[in-house]
Amino acid sequence: EAQVTQNPRYLITVTGKKLTVTCSQNMNHEYMSWYRQDPGLGLRQIYYSMNVEVTDKGDVPEGYKVSRKEKRNFPLILESPSPNQTSLYFCASRSYWEPANYGYTFGSGTRLTVV
Amino acid sequence: AQTVTQSQPEMSVQEAETVTLSCTYDTSENNYYLFWYKQPPSRQMILVIRQEAYKQQNATENRFSVNFQKAAKSFSLKISDSQLGDTAMYFCAFIRGGAGNMLTFGGGTRLMVKP
Numbered sequence: 001e002a003q004v005t006q007n008p009r010y011l012i013t014v015t016g017k018k019l020t021v022t023c024s025q026n027m028n029h030e031y032m033s034w035y036r037q038d039p040g041l042g043l044r045q046i047y048y049s050m051n052v053e054v055t056d057k058g059d060v061p062e063g064y065k066v067s068r069k070e071k072r073n074f075p076l077i078l079e080s081p082s083p084n085q086t087s088l089y090f091c092a093s094r095s096y097w098e099p100a101n102y103g104y105t106f107g108s109g110t111r112l113t114v115v
Numbered sequence: 116a117q118t119v120t121q122s123q124p125e126m127s128v129q130e131a132e133t134v135t136l137s138c139t140y141d142t143s144e145n146n147y148y149l150f151w152y153k154q155p156p157s158r159q160m161i162l163v164i165r166q167e168a169y170k171q172q173n174a175t176e177n178r179f180s181v182n183f184q185k186a187a188k189s190f191s192l193k194i195s196d197s198q199l200g201d202t203a204m205y206f207c208a209f210i211r212g213g214a215g216n217m218l219t220f221g222g223g224t225r226l227m228v229k230p
Contacts, residue, residue, distance in 0.1 A: 033217055042206055042220035103150055104218060106160035
């Protein structure tokens with residue numbers, strides 16, 4: 001089954017403790033992206049990657065890091081999480097070869113709480 | 116930069132009735148696509164319907180249809196014969212055509228279908 005897999009689904013952590021949210025896709029997609037969802041703000045892009053070793057900032061990159069060492073994986077790293085990073089996070093992917101109107105395939109989301 | 120605005124944070128409708136969700140967007144592009152995504156309590160992002168900007172005909176998918184007004188930059192979603200399973204957050208989203216572009220989301224509308 002074609003899918004984007006995020007882990008964990010839920011995570012509670014303390015301020016300053018480094019964490020990684022993993023994202024993996026099995027569709028050989030070139031594009032991968034991280035979004036955070038907050039009430040009233042919709043989904044905002046954190047970082048995106050157009051291919052292996054190619055990453056760029058989205059609209060809200062502060063406090064986050066990413067890496068794209070393999071095509072299928074795109075982990076999101078919070079080196080020193082703060083309470084304002086409490087949010088619902090989504091990973092998404094898309095093929096370069098499909099038209100833009102195909103949209104994205106989304107993971108199931110990670111609910112992160114930083115206390 | 117593109118912006119997407121959903122002016123109705125919450126809406127409710129009686130089962131079997133029709134409801135319309137509003138979305139406006141701002142762009143200087145001529146080649147773009149618009150989407151409505153549904154997010155039920157399971158948090159999964161589900162693509163409901165898509166519209167290509169170059170098509171004058173409004174898209175329809177079963178009980179879901181759009182009213183696309185390109186000049187007014189308006190893209191509303193109509194749900195006919197509302198069902199309890201339509202209860203969800205609905206997000207309007209925009210993407211420029213061509214390679215290397217990412218989705219921009221509106222703030223979302225929470226729809227409650229009442230029995």
